[in-house]
Amino acid sequence: MPPSSPPRLIIEAGRTERQYWQDLWRYRELFYFLSWRDILVRYKQTAIGIVWALIRPLLTMIVFTIVFSNLAKLPSGGVPYPILVFAAMLPWQFFANALSECSNSLIVNSNLIAKVYFPRLIIPISAVIVSFVDFLISGMILLGLMVMYNFVPSWRIVTLPLFTLLAFAAAMGVGLWLAALNVQYRDFRYIVPFIVQFGLYISPVGFSSSIVPEQWRLLYSLNPMVGVIDGFRWAILGSSTSIYWAGFLLSIALVTSILASGIWYFRRMERTFADVI
Amino acid sequence: MADPVIQVNQLGKKYLLRHQQTQPYIALRDVITNGAKSIARRVLYPRRSHTKPTREEFWALQDVSFDVQPGDRVGIIGRNGAGKSTLLKLLSRITEPTTGQIRLTGRVASLLEVGTGFHPELTGRENIYLNGAILGMSKVEIKRKFDEIVTFAEVEKFLDTPVKHYSSGMYVRLAFAVAAHLEPEILIVDEVLAVGDAAFQKKCLGKMEDVSKSGKTLLFVSHQMGMVSQLCNQALWLEKGKIVQQGEPQSVITAYLKHGFFNQQNSVVRSAAITNQKSIFIAAAKTLNSLGQPATEFGHIEPIYLHIHCVIQQIKADVLIGVAVKDRLGRKVFTSQTAISPHINTFRAKNLVATMAIPANFLTPGQYFFLISLHIPKVEVLDELDEICEFAIADVGSEFSMYEGLDYGCVFANCQWNLDMLQE
DSSP states (O other), rough: OOOOSSSSSETTOOOTTHHHHHHHHTHHHHHHHHHHHHHHHTTTSSSSSSHHHHHHHHHHHHHHHIIIIIIIIOTTSSOHHHHHHHHHHHHHHHHHHHHHHHHHHHHHHHHHHHHHOOOHHHHHHHHHHHHHHHHHHHHHHHHHHHHHHTTTOOOGGGHHHHHHHHHHHHHHHHHHHHHHHHHHHHTTHHHHHHHHHHHHHHHHTTTOOOGSSSSGOOOOOOOOSHHHHHHHHHHGGGGGGGOHHHHHHHHHHHHHHHHHHHHHHHHHHGGGGGHHO | OOOSSSEEEEEEEEEEEESSOSSSSOOOHHHTOOHHHHHHHHHHOTOOOOOOTTTTEEEEEEEEEEOTTTTHHHHHHOOOOOOOOHHHHHHSSSSSEEEEEEEEEHHHHHHHHSTTEEEEEEHHHHHHHHHHHHTTTOOHHHHHHHHHHHHHHHHHGTSSSSGGGGGGHHHHHHHHHHHHTTOOOOOEEETTTTTOOHHHHHHHHHHHHHHHHTOOOEEEEEHHHHHHHHHOSSSEEETTTTEEEEEEEHHHHHHHHHHTTTGGGEEEOOOOHTTOOOOOEEEEEEEEOOOOOSSEEETTTSSSEEEEEEESSSOOOEEEEEEEEETTOOOOOOOOOOGGGOOOOOSOOOEEEEEEEEEEBBBBBBEEEEEEEEETTEEEEEEEEOOOOOEEEOOSSSSGGGGTTTTOSSBBBOOOOEEEEEEO
């Protein structure tokens, strides 16, 4: 694809390249190749391969159902508890995986960063894409559960892509911050597993957020995953769940600002990644 | 003349060196001890310099300016740490300059390391696609050149084997093959051809010559002077982050090699304690170039002078000074000797200076050192120094430069050849 006139480029200290977003587009195939590499490599030399992507969420769902429904006897609002758990498990696992992969992605690919130029944003984004593929695979479990419990979703299911987008943005925003910080301060390597573990308990994964007392709901919505999970339940479970709209809008605002600031911080740091990493 | 494709103006790159800290990254603990205020400052303005006693500024490149015309093949030479790799990193946008400006016209591809982004678990086929994409090729482009790449790398049989099972030679061949099929206007290559066997090296050189013949611009870093003089039409000599000389390769390389006196390893000076009881001993020795300057690196077209200083405490008859040149494996290449007794002509003078000249175009490129001895043949060794005054000979464009790095003997022999066609 020889351009009619050769591209001109000026490299200077602190110059924000106009070509950055063009470059991102020009390297769009690299998103695909990096994600493809990570997916391919992940299940090489494993006996059951991609089945692992199904087993892990399935087992977690079973444990959560037993603990929260059968032992803790939490209310489900008339929905089969496995579906209630899984509707939340799906975005949560996506968020958790994407976050850990994303925050480590630059370190793992440090040899690329030190030796080749391409827009650095590609690395964390393709890490999130890899987790998204897992998300789609475990989505099949949800379909299986719906068939098993003879559960027919309402029209709201068509809004699911919007909430998926929100989950994507949340994972991306936090992930970009952590990825960029991780290059400078490796301490974040230890902070991320902690966030993921902690987040599982403070997010409404094993239970419905309706059990949170009304006066605390807005505060509770400061956790951006609360909005995402509530949205998923609202879309999948239908009329049996209601959404706390004030909290949901707060989540959207929060996710948007985290994503915007994440991109901003990443862009300002990426010029020195090769020197620091 | 067309506009330059690369214009570099007052380019500089500063690094902050951290002392007493082994990790290249910053530990959060250090930041926390600096107080919350400085955390905010550091997170928000990480590129502002923080005055800390443990930090030292280091300019890897300073005030570098040059132009490259389209179709030029520029060889960048200099010692380790001269800033060559930093320059390439700036040109290929991997890191940002601290000062100055670079103007590039055309698509740039850089090859700073062979096989960047290769994944050991993936097969050869998969790695070709991955590596191609990383270097900036589109999928269609890779597909079109796939067969050519495979043929060039000679790995047809192992395409579906994970590269972790490849021999290192195959790995390098495949990696270079992908990079060699990039079609940029400007190709930047770091010292990557030093790997691979001779036949493949030659193939790579051929490919790079093709690249430059098709009007593309090549920037090339190498320690192998023969390669630079063979391939390039321009040379750029960097030293401590600055350009020392640029121009026609032969003269730049010769000047670079003459500039050997930074290194004092080439000389030997002996202390009195060891030599007190000796009747005659070698006090010092060093290698000099044709200008009489101490040097350790020579072009193969330069004569080498070994300067020996002897001290005579007691006059003896029939003393010879013998010098053997050994190659890096310790094999003697040749020995030369001369009688010194006839030159000892006065009672007072104690110091004798001997200079031996090794002719130009004689030793082949490589590392050599000396064995010097003072002896009376078949009677007594009066003094001997072995493995001293190491020096290196570099190829500055001999007929054997294509075999650089290989063993084709220790001396250039100017043999007579006679070829005749036999009549049937």
